[in-house]
Amino acid sequence: MNTNEKGKLLVISGPSGAGKSTVIGRLMEMRDDVCFSVSVTTRPPRPGEVEGKDYFFVTPQHFQELADGGYLLENAEYVGNRYGTPRGYVEQRRLEGKSVILDIEVQGAGQIQKNCPDAVSVFILPPSGAELERRLRHRNTDSDEKIRERLLQAKRECAEAGKYGYIVVNDDPEAAAGQLDAILTAEKCRAADRLNLVTEVLIS
Ligand code: 5GP
Numbered sequence: 001m002n003t004n005e006k007g008k009l010l011v012i013s014g015p016s017g018a019g020k021s022t023v024i025g026r027l028m029e030m031r032d033d034v035c036f037s038v039s040v041t042t043r044p045p046r047p048g049e050v051e052g053k054d055y056f057f058v059t060p061q062h063f064q065e066l067a068d069g070g071y072l073l074e075n076a077e078y079v080g081n082r083y084g085t086p087r088g089y090v091e092q093r094r095l096e097g098k099s100v101i102l103d104i105e106v107q108g109a110g111q112i113q114k115n116c117p118d119a120v121s122v123f124i125l126p127p128s129g130a131e132l133e134r135r136l137r138h139r140n141t142d143s144d145e146k147i148r149e150r151l152l153q154a155k156r157e158c159a160e161a162g163k164y165g166y167i168v169v170n171d172d173p174e175a176a177a178g179q180l181d182a183i184l185t186a187e188k189c190r191a192a193d194r195l196n197l198v199t200e201v202l203i204s
Contacts, residue, residue: 005194007033007099008187009090009116012180013109014124015154017135019110019170020103022066023124026177027101027184034099034184040066056086058078074104074111081152083108098182106160113163120187122180123164127171129155 014020028034042054042063051057058066063082067075075084085108090100093142102112112119138152161167166183170176 002052005097005188007094007097008184009094010034010099010101010110010180010184011109011112011121012101012103012124013121013157013160014170015126016150017134017139017154018067018126019135019173019176022063022099022122022173023168023170023176023180024103026173027180030177030181031184032189033097034101035093036101036103037093039104040072040084040086040148041081041104043083074108076105076107076111078107079107085112087148090154094163099188106157106163110163120166120183121164122134122166122168123158123161124176124182125161125167125169126154127169132158166182167182 012020012024024036027118028036031182038054038056039062040058042058042060043052043055045051045057049055060082061064063084065088067084072084075082075089077083083104084100085104090102093100100106103114109121111119126135126203132154133147133151135155136147142150150167168176168179168183
């Protein structure tokens with residue numbers, strides 16, 4: 001049966017140190033019906049980041065124009081920089097049947113939950129505070145004070161996890177990606193989205 005279904009909007013949040021990008025990368029290898037939405041940001045590129053792959057890097061003025069023109073599905077400020085999701089890409093890919101993954105912070109996720117009630121939201125949680133601290137220390141050479149600041153920010157973000165539809169604990173990226181895969185599959189089988197299939201069976 002050709003289901004001809006619209007793709008899902010999969011919102012993924014989690015603090016730095018939760019391992020979001022690894023889990024998302026793994027999910028994208030596992031499924032060919034998903035794609036990743038590249039965000040627009042005013043943050044300058046970090047070494048190794050590629051325009052159009054990691055982000056679309058824009059000036060604050062250009063960002064404001066995109067926001068004013070309604071070109072962003074959501075946007076938020078995070079640690080002094082602005083981030084937003086291009087609306088056109090998301091809508092186009094969903095119409096083509098692809099589920100679109102957004103890797104966004106909690107304010108933006110809140111806007112999506114409000115404006116797109118059919119969105120699926122998942123919070124990626126590190127397995128423990130101690131493991132979160134270990135990952136944050138491991139990944140950068142910052143001073144102790146900076147690391148403490150990052151840890152506090154990460155914990156503040158984890159405190160919002162209850163606002164999401166699902167929580168996936170990232171002990172092991174392979175297992176976490178497997179859980180995301182299962183969530184997406186289950187969401188695609190929701191009866192409310194498949195009543196047209198029932199009609200098709202009844203009339204054929
Ligand atoms: P980073 O600057 O480290 O790449 O990202 C910082 C935060 O911004 C991360 O939590 C990331 O999920 C979030 N982010 C990235 N793109 C977007 C976006 O388009 N919208 C929102 N609201 N957050 C985003």
